[in-house]
Amino acid sequence: MNLAATEQASQEVHKAKKNWSLNDVPWAQFDNNRVCPELLKVVKAAALVEYNAHDYATYLSNVFHDDPVFLADIQQWAAEEVQHGEALGRWAEMADPTFDFQASFKNFVAGYRIDLNAKESIRGSRSGELISRCIVETGTSSYYTALADAVNEPVLKYICQAIAGDELRHYKLFYSNMKRYLEIEKLSPMERLKIGLGRIKESEDDELAFAYYSANFTGLAQYRAANDNGGVAYDRKQITEEYTVRAYSKYRAHHMDRVVSMVLKACGLDTQGLVAKAAAKLAWFSLASRIRKAQKATGKAADKATSKDPARAA
Ligand SMILES: [Fe+2]
Numbered sequence: 001m002n003l004a005a006t007e008q009a010s011q012e013v014h015k016a017k018k019n020w021s022l023n024d025v026p027w028a029q030f031d032n033n034r035v036c037p038e039l040l041k042v043v044k045a046a047a048l049v050e051y052n053a054h055d056y057a058t059y060l061s062n063v064f065h066d067d068p069v070f071l072a073d074i075q076q077w078a079a080e081e082v083q084h085g086e087a088l089g090r091w092a093e094m095a096d097p098t099f100d101f102q103a104s105f106k107n108f109v110a111g112y113r114i115d116l117n118a119k120e121s122i123r124g125s126r127s128g129e130l131i132s133r134c135i136v137e138t139g140t141s142s143y144y145t146a147l148a149d150a151v152n153e154p155v156l157k158y159i160c161q162a163i164a165g166d167e168l169r170h171y172k173l174f175y176s177n178m179k180r181y182l183e184i185e186k187l188s189p190m191e192r193l194k195i196g197l198g199r200i201k202e203s204e205d206d207e208l209a210f211a212y213y214s215a216n217f218t219g220l221a222q223y224r225a226a227n228d229n230g231g232v233a234y235d236r237k238q239i240t241e242e243y244t245v246r247a248y249s250k251y252r253a254h255h256m257d258r259v260v261s262m263v264l265k266a267c268g269l270d271t272q273g274l275v276a277k278a279a280a281k282l283a284w285f286s287l288a289s290r291i292r293k294a295q296k297a298t299g300k301a302a303d304k305a306t307s308k309d310p311a312r313a314a
């Protein structure tokens with residue numbers, strides 16, 4: 001499926017949920033019997049990362065300080081991201097009454113902060129920053145789509161569908177502004193690709209792993225009570241492997257096709273030709289191989305995600 005077709009399909013699914021609020025979520029339909037404990041762990045981590053969006057808004061506001069229209073968009077974007085965190089955090093507290101979202105968030109930001117004093121983009125240019133933001137929104141829109149497709153619990157499915165719709169709009173917001181800045185800064189497709197690939201590589205940096213750790217270890221009151229001297233130590237490599245098994249195993253080949261199309265588009269490359277098709281195959285193969293490696297490292301069996309025709313799970 002090409003990008004236009006996947007976007008159209010996604011827009012149809014999410015149309016009804018545009019401008020949603022926490023009050024629109026059908027909380028009363030929560031079904032504890034349909035909660036997947038493995039997915040719950042990655043949902044908790046996602047809640048913390050989303051809820052931290054104000055820090056990114058501060059950073060982006062510094063980088064685009066003299067662009068008042070975009071600054072207003074950044075504030076709206078951050079409010080939506082924070083709402084994602086609130087919705088996921090509330091759902092996680094329903095699914096696991098021992099989970100304390102706010103306490104976990106405090107632990108997370110105590111150990112992970114971005115540089116709020118940066119006055120210029122760490123990507124070297126404003127258009128580079130916006131390419132990087134497109135990559136992040138590509139990751140989140142595909143991730144929540146994959147989760148929404150996989151989960152059976154109705155409230156989480158609703159939340160993931162609503163968030164996925166927002167993330168796709170965010171991609172478009174950053175993409176349109178990137179085009180505007182590219183007219184001034186004129187980065188080549190290769191420069192754009194380098195930034196895009198660099199941002200993809202960063203997905204195994206501290207943020208997700210530490211959020212996963214903060215949500216699932218230091219954030220559990222029960223765990224703390226049983227571990228007076230601070231609980232388990234943070235081992236990023238080990239935590240990343242655990243996160244990889246649980247989070248990425250929900251992806252299917254068509255989700256990865258979409259990821260590749262959106263990344264290529266952000267980098268100004270052809271999304272339809274043979275190279276794009278080969279890139280999609282390579283990306284799917286790489287993901288499957290990455291999940292298998294993580295499974296081996298953790299000794300944990302993921303669901304059937306990496307088989308050719310996987311059954312729906314969770
Ligand atoms: Fe989000």
Ligand SMILES: [Fe+2]
Nearest residue numbers: 137140167170
């Ligand atoms: Fe987003």
